[in-house]
Amino acid sequence: MTPQHASTPGEASPPALSLRGLTKTYDTGFQALKSVDLDIQRGEIFALLGPNGAGKTTLISIVCGIVRASGGQVEVNGHDIVRDWRRARSLIGLVPQELSTDSFETVRDTVSFTRGLYGRRRNPAHIEHVLRSLSLWDKRDARIRTLSGGMRRRVLIAKALAHEPELLFLDEPTAGVDVELRREMWALVRELREQGVTVVLTTHYIEEAEEMADRVGVINHGEIILVERKDALMHKLGRKRLTLHLQTALAEVPASLAHLDLELADDGHQLIYTFDTQAERTGITRLLQDLSSAGIRFSDMHTEQSTLEEIFVDLVHGGQEPPP
Amino acid sequence: MNLIGVRAIYTFEMARMFRTLAQSIISPVVTTCLYFVVFGAAIGGRIDQIEGVGYGAFIVPGLIMLLVLTQSTQNASFGIYFPKFSGTIYEVLAAPVSAFEVVTGYVGAAATKSVILGLLVLATATLFVDYQIAHPVFMLLFLILTAVTFSLLGFIVGIWADGFEKLGFVPTLVVLPLVFLGGTFYSIDMLPPVWQTVTLFNPVFYLVSAFRWSFFGTSDVSVGVSLTMITLFLAVALAVVAWIFRTGYRLRD
């Protein structure tokens, strides 16, 4: 489960984010993080998945300086967040999970405020670009309390981008957001990646991780239990199972079919064929031909595909390796 | 030093004040005018001079202190409490601004507002009474020192408070009584000896005394003592704020 370094850009430079033995015990005595190690490379889009209370927000809050770590080290582009906090923090943008916005300020003022807070000189052109890319430009002079929830979410994103961060955290950015805004956000994340921004997002929508992430990490009970490239996961996803319900039960797979990836189930009443949907040939036609020449007849068939969701649920509840 | 960050906080806070002009400027000034009418004109007409100063003029420094102390505490506490309450504090905690810069922004804005209010009341007072300012530079110095010290106190209250009751508690139940009992409307010579001694333990008494000296050149205790006391309060407030940020008290889990 070591993070993958191969073929990621900026091999020589330090990772965008590096966590070493990060722990957090809250004042209540609750241990929210249990020695987390994680490296995220520059320009990468990393999806952090995990059930409620897994420790996602805690992890992000520590990196951003909102919560103090109980132990371990965090570096952002090689800058330690405690010793070199000013450099580290100025590189980070955060869209928090909670919809915490000002009320009486205008959209443009609140976004410009964030830029100032991060010590960046005024840059109306950049603010305009950010507001336009989030469809907020028409609302620039509106007071925030007059905006809908989805609009406020956009404002939070605009604030996080106001100071041109290199590492962006999106803590459940699409919770309670309509399909249109979700698609806009995916487009925005792709645009950011083209600019070389590293993005770490948490989400409960597996679809979102599939859509955007280069790598996926799963966290549960304060521990990272899986980190894998998304395409590797997708490869597993790409495997399908074809189940044939046989008219007469078989004791074993006939020798003439031994070259295929077959197994028997349900006391020989079911024959299961696992295949790769992304391969050029699935081998189904051949299988059916071979079955009929072996004289095996079946009454029903169906296919099923494991999803990232299943892998996730399995991991979280079973604590086992992902299914094949 | 992130000066742009300090300026961002400062201007944000000042904008908040100007947005609520009626509540933050007009109402305190009107209230103070009422004090002038009631204490200065109505009651003051029946009171002899105190230390050679007409009663109406005598209460001017005290009234300004009353306003500056309560407003500083209230304003600075609200300024930091509200982001905590609404959750927007996350941004200040995550930004590359140091504790010193955060405090400079918030406390600087609250103190600025108090000083503006104090000067407004000073100007308004000329409508009601005649007075001269014997030591204008010291007057301004005391005004600013007091505004900063009590804005720091307000900042501490705003961090400590975890509900609106606690937020109102200190300004109305601690600061206001201390101001009234601190010689705002009288000279401590007018009190029985026991109460004179008690008053010496009231920090606000020294502020009022020094401020009155800058107007009339006379005071209950020497200016040196007052200045020492004011500096002491400032040092204590600064130490508490430093402790808050070092431990993350009620700011960072």
Ligand SMILES: Nc1ncnc2c1ncn2[C@@H]1O[C@H](COP(=O)(O)OP(=O)(O)OP(=O)(O)O)[C@@H](O)[C@H]1O
């Ligand atoms: N301030 C706090 N004091 C005590 N415990 C806390 C505090 N904040 C979070 N926790 C606990 O730490 C655990 C992790 O919380 P966290 O918010 O990091 O989870 P999460 O993965 O972000 O969950 P969600 O998907 O619901 O947002 C939870 O059990 C939570 O109750």
Ligand SMILES: [Mg+2]
């Ligand atoms: Mg969370």
